Amino acid sequence: MSSSGKLRPLAELVRVRLLEFVREPEGMFWVFVFPIGMTLALGFAFRDKAPEPVAVGVTGKAQTSVLREALTRSALLKPQLFSSLPEGRAALRTGKIALLVENGSPIVYWYDPTRPDSRLARFEVDKAVQEAAGRGDAAPVRDELVSEKGSRYIDFLLPGLLGLNLLSTSVWGIGYSIVGARIKKTLKLMTATPMRQSDYLLAQMLSRFVLLALEAAVILAFGMLVFQVPLRGSPAALILLCVICGLSFGGLGLLCGSRVQTLEGVNGLINLILVPMWLFSGVFFSQERFPRAMQPAIEALPLTAANEALRAIMLEGRSLAALPSQLAILAVWGVVSYVVALKIFRWQ
Amino acid sequence: MDGLDLAVRAGECFGLLGPNGAGKTTTIEILEGLNRPDMGQVTVLGRRWGTHERELRERLGVSLQESRFHDKLTVFETLRLFRSFYRGGRDPEEALRDMSLEEKRDARVGKLSGGQRQRLAVACALTGNPEILFLDEPTTGLDPQSRRQLWEHIRAFRVRGGTVLLTTHYMEEAEQLCDRVAIVDHGKIIGEGSPAELIGRLHAPNILEFSSDPAAAPGLVSGIPGAFDPRQRGSHWSVSVSSLAEAVPALLLALDRSGAKLEELSTRRATLEDVFLALTGRELRDE
Numbered sequence: 001m002s003s004s005g006k007l008r009p010l011a012e013l014v015r016v017r018l019l020e021f022v023r024e025p026e027g028m029f030w031v032f033v034f035p036i037g038m039t040l041a042l043g044f045a046f047r048d049k050a051p052e053p054v055a056v057g058v059t060g061k062a063q064t065s066v067l068r069e070a071l072t073r074s075a076l077l078k079p080q081l082f083s084s085l086p087e088g089r090a091a092l093r094t095g096k097i098a099l100l101v102e103n104g105s106p107i108v109y110w111y112d113p114t115r116p117d118s119r120l121a122r123f124e125v126d127k128a129v130q131e132a133a134g135r136g137d138a139a140p141v142r143d144e145l146v147s148e149k150g151s152r153y154i155d156f157l158l159p160g161l162l163g164l165n166l167l168s169t170s171v172w173g174i175g176y177s178i179v180g181a182r183i184k185k186t187l188k189l190m191t192a193t194p195m196r197q198s199d200y201l202l203a204q205m206l207s208r209f210v211l212l213a214l215e216a217a218v219i220l221a222f223g224m225l226v227f228q229v230p231l232r233g234s235p236a237a238l239i240l241l242c243v244i245c246g247l248s249f250g251g252l253g254l255l256c257g258s259r260v261q262t263l264e265g266v267n268g269l270i271n272l273i274l275v276p277m278w279l280f281s282g283v284f285f286s287q288e289r290f291p292r293a294m295q296p297a298i299e300a301l302p303l304t305a306a307n308e309a310l311r312a313i314m315l316e317g318r319s320l321a322a323l324p325s326q327l328a329i330l331a332v333w334g335v336v337s338y339v340v341a342l343k344i345f346r347w348q
Numbered sequence: 349m350d351g352l353d354l355a356v357r358a359g360e361c362f363g364l365l366g367p368n369g370a371g372k373t374t375t376i377e378i379l380e381g382l383n384r385p386d387m388g389q390v391t392v393l394g395r396r397w398g399t400h401e402r403e404l405r406e407r408l409g410v411s412l413q414e415s416r417f418h419d420k421l422t423v424f425e426t427l428r429l430f431r432s433f434y435r436g437g438r439d440p441e442e443a444l445r446d447m448s449l450e451e452k453r454d455a456r457v458g459k460l461s462g463g464q465r466q467r468l469a470v471a472c473a474l475t476g477n478p479e480i481l482f483l484d485e486p487t488t489g490l491d492p493q494s495r496r497q498l499w500e501h502i503r504a505f506r507v508r509g510g511t512v513l514l515t516t517h518y519m520e521e522a523e524q525l526c527d528r529v530a531i532v533d534h535g536k537i538i539g540e541g542s543p544a545e546l547i548g549r550l551h552a553p554n555i556l557e558f559s560s561d562p563a564a565a566p567g568l569v570s571g572i573p574g575a576f577d578p579r580q581r582g583s584h585w586s587v588s589v590s591s592l593a594e595a596v597p598a599l600l601l602a603l604d605r606s607g608a609k610l611e612e613l614s615t616r617r618a619t620l621e622d623v624f625l626a627l628t629g630r631e632l633r634d635e
Contacts, residue, residue: 012428
């Protein structure tokens, strides 16, 4: 290199930060390998598969085989015979069958109405029984089956995992790096040089962007190639959104690292911030499942806003202009945390 | 710190000398502008920290006690980073050669020995070509050879016209490197001057140490002409005297008269260690 040439402190700080990251194998694992492993595992666990038939029991004194024959015609039922009512009820009680049919007059259905598969079985069995007894369809109907890309669980999950990953790597990456430098007194030593303090914090954010771009690209490429997760909105909008998320989450990282003096301390603080968001911010399931009273608080979390915006762009093809409240929430979190972090930052 | 008043001249090497916890680090960090004094004024190169911080930072080099660099960076990368903070300064390659680190250019900081790490810290402090170099306990924890090697590099900086301000609790380091020292204890300066002046200012700049069988009585020792501050450890005595020529024959005569047999006798010139002892009544422990 031309060592006589002018070295720019901001560029050098970013460069050094990236070198530190690349030489830390654990960091690489959490940023790249972990989210992909998680997407793979969850994607396969919840992949689309043919519905399993429901096991039902048949018992009674006479003509049970005729009744069983009728039930076998339904693709959704898997009937089995029991020689006595107590035997059949024992199977029902232990969950081996969803419903027990006692043949007689009238025919009796034994089932627990709080079990969804039992309710489904009640409906299917009764339909088969009535049809066998001669009931026909009063109105003609036709089934049209739907399995569209973009409405599967993996399509819901991938944007959530992307948001989660951008958040956790930003907060861990920046928080740990700052606290480590504080413990080693490198921060203090740097303040004894003419280095601008804002350059240091800015370098932390900028180096995150380089990693964030790689991270997002790897996760998105993986989801699109392996699971055909769609991108319905414009790629430019998605990139811009990732940048906004990076700024917002980077601010949170600076805030986490701004005063803590020990690694244990920053560990606890980051968990305190991240765990509620893992839970409430709609990563694995929709946040709307939580009680209505909690919704305003959940909506105000940065990860909720990020996930909603990522899903809106990827799955619904919306533009950034259609997401003003999510973008505002992200911006407020980013700006407020950056300003507060600069104010309260402890260099020594 | 309390009522501390000192002046360091351009081009000299000034040492703050004292035991651990005496307030040396607090003092040097106030001068470095890292700590603000509750009261009083600090003027460095004719400037004040409050108004000329950025300019002063360009003109000073600082090495802190126990600050460490990132283990995963190489020596050269670390040096290059610190060089980038300054507007002007030394070429990083040249700075490596100055501190005899060129063989370790591409070694990770985590793999360096204590002495090499300390030289890297000084190299980083020198990379902006400072007028004043601040060193806080530069050789603590180093083996004697690494310590001497670092002293050579500090002397070389002075030959180039630099001013050095250092703290140390090693008397030998202060005597070897410093033109002037200030002895600090409990946050106060209790003595100031060149090492030779401080030693010469002692009542009795020579130390006489002896042991005898049976042990000499306190009255015998205090009867030695010019005797000052006698100390006994078993049959071993240590006493400061103003003139060896008068004291040694008197001691031998007195022992002979008392019927005691002399077992050991040694004399030495007082050191800063003895100055500290005389000023505080306590010993300053190396390590």
